[in-house]
Amino acid sequence: MQKRGVLYIGIDESNHGRYPEICVAVFSGLREDCRPYRFPIPRDYTLLSKLDSKKRDYRFLILTKPQIRESRSKTALIAPSLINPYLEENNFDEVRILVDGKFYRENIKTLVKGLKTSSRVLCRGFVNRKKKIKGKKGIKSYVQPFIIGLADITASELYSRVTLRELHKNERLLELIL
Numbered sequence: 399m400q401k402r403g404v405l406y407i408g409i410d411e412s413n414h415g416r417y418p419e420i421c422v423a424v425f426s427g428l429r430e431d432c433r434p435y436r437f438p439i440p441r442d443y444t445l446l447s448k449l450d451s452k453k454r455d456y457r458f459l460i461l462t463k464p465q466i467r468e469s470r471s472k473t474a475l476i477a478p479s480l481i482n483p484y485l486e487e488n489n490f491d492e493v494r495i496l497v498d499g500k501f502y503r504e505n506i507k508t509l510v511k512g513l514k515t516s517s518r519v520l521c522r523g524f525v526n527r528k529k530k531i532k533g534k535k536g537i538k539s540y541v542q543p544f545i546i547g548l549a550d551i552t553a554s555e556l557y558s559r560v561t562l563r564e565l566h567k568n569e570r571l572l573e574l575i576l
Contacts, residue, residue: 405490405517406431408545409477410498411461412557419461420565421473422553423480424545427453432496435544441551443559448548456552457484457570460562465574473497474505478512479575485515495521498546 406428411421424431431454437445449456457480466472477495485493493515497505501523510519526542556565565571 402488402490403427404429404492404494405485405488406545407481407493407495408498408543408547408549409473409480409495410546410549410553411473412553417461417463418557418562420458420553420557421461421476421480422456422458422549422556423477423484424449424454424456424549424552425484426545431545431548432494432543434541435547436539436541437547437550438539441554443551443555445548445551446555449552454548455484455570456549457572458553458556458565458568459572459574460565461574466576471505471508473499473501474508475512475576476574477509478514479572482512482514482575483572485513485517490515490517492518492520495519496543496546497521497523498526498542498550499523500525 406426408424408431409422411419413419448454459476459479461476466476495509501521506521509521513519524542524546526540
């Protein structure tokens with residue numbers, strides 16, 4: 399299989415501790431998906447149409463409370479279950495992973511160790527910046543790489559607008575392998 403360019407991956411989860419939890423990885427071959435983007439609050443679900451591109455795709459997991467305990471390393475442990483099936487089907491020179499939230503050095507090592515790839519892997523966490531509009535109450539938008547925001551919106555959509563029965567029929571649903 400011939401290697402091709404860089405794969406960008408954005409990872410986010412819904413609910414942060416409320417179950418079932420949906421964890422999403424968005425895959426993209428577009429460098430611009432790593433650039434900062436201002437997302438409105440509340441979420442703009444029309445951005446999900448961007449997943450219809452041949453350059454973007456996603457996979458997700460449904461996590462139940464007994465499957466994994468809350469910890470700083472939770473995302474590092476489950477991310478390989480989201481990423482490895484995609485890497486088995488596609489071959490890239492480099493993989494760049496952006497994770498929503500703080501992602502510590504030990505988390506990066508755990509995640510990279512769990513990946514089955516010979517590609518160069520770069521990984522980092524990203525804490526979004528929220529912006530309050532002058533003179534208005536509350537936060538109106540936040541800035542983060544587009545690919546992470548797209549993962550956030552996808553996780554929210556799957557959790558809040560799709561039934562569990564429909565989720566289990568979705569071809570993008572993966573199985574957690576620990």
